[in-house]
Amino acid sequence: MTTSPAVRPYRSGDRPALDDICVRTAHHGEDSRPHYEDPALFPATFAAPYVHLEPELAFVLDDGRGEAVGYIVGTADTPRFADAFRTRWLPLVADRHPEPSGPPQTPDEALAAMLHHPERMVLPELTGHPAHLHIDLLPAWQGRGYGRRLMRTFLQALQDGGVPAVHLAMSKANTRARAFYDRLGFHEIDVPEPGEATFLGRSTKDLDRL
Numbered sequence: 001m002t003t004s005p006a007v008r009p010y011r012s013g014d015r016p017a018l019d020d021i022c023v024r025t026a027h028h029g030e031d032s033r034p035h036y037e038d039p040a041l042f043p044a045t046f047a048a049p050y051v052h053l054e055p056e057l058a059f060v061l062d063d064g065r066g067e068a069v070g071y072i073v074g075t076a077d078t079p080r081f082a083d084a085f086r087t088r089w090l091p092l093v094a095d096r097h098p099e100p101s102g103p104p105q106t107p108d109e110a111l112a113a114m115l116h117h118p119e120r121m122v123l124p125e126l127t128g129h130p131a132h133l134h135i136d137l138l139p140a141w142q143g144r145g146y147g148r149r150l151m152r153t154f155l156q157a158l159q160d161g162g163v164p165a166v167h168l169a170m171s172k173a174n175t176r177a178r179a180f181y182d183r184l185g186f187h188e189i190d191v192p193e194p195g196e197a198t199f200l201g202r203s204t205k206d207l208d209r210l
Helices: 012-025 041-046 048-053 078-093 107-115 146-160 175-183
Strands: 006-009 059-062 068-075 131-137 165-171 187-189 197-203
Touching: 006 146, 012 041, 012 048, 012 059, 012 068, 012 131, 041 048, 041 107, 048 068, 048 078, 059 146, 068 078, 068 146, 078 131, 131 146, 165 175, 175 197
Parallel strands: 131 165
Antiparallel strands: 006 059, 059 068, 068 131, 165 197, 187 197
16 A cells, blocks of 8 residues: 655664665765775664664654655764664674774775774764764655655654754765755854764754754
């Protein structure tokens, strides 16, 4: 039976779709497969650990036929998540995605280094925004208001849990994403030496403006 597209909680059967969405949107919002030898590193770092460790904060956009075509995942407590990532998630994927033996020399090695160093998520400048998130939609589902629905659902869950604010890190090259976050009330957080990333944050209040 086909129904209207809707945001719903993540289910374990959505995992292959989430991995695919992540891979197809990971390169500055575009398909990562032409740019990486092992694009599976992306979901192993930025999607799968969240649904494994905090599935209660994972939501998908269902296309009306049961297929996930977008998602939002995250954590309510970044330091706690980074610790759980190292102790409970990394042992599950480290053998498949080994840590580089020296300074990263390729895009794949740089990504693998991120996978093996979850402590990179914990920065003093982000203390006031303890939660963080990742949101991705397949291209055909972007620009249609669905990202806003996913964000509202996630922020409401944080607000219900007493979490005051959330942050995210995004590629400076992804200008479309930056415009989306600006419209949703995110502001830039000053982080020293952010590299190719921009850090944004917002309160979990005032959701009626979304």
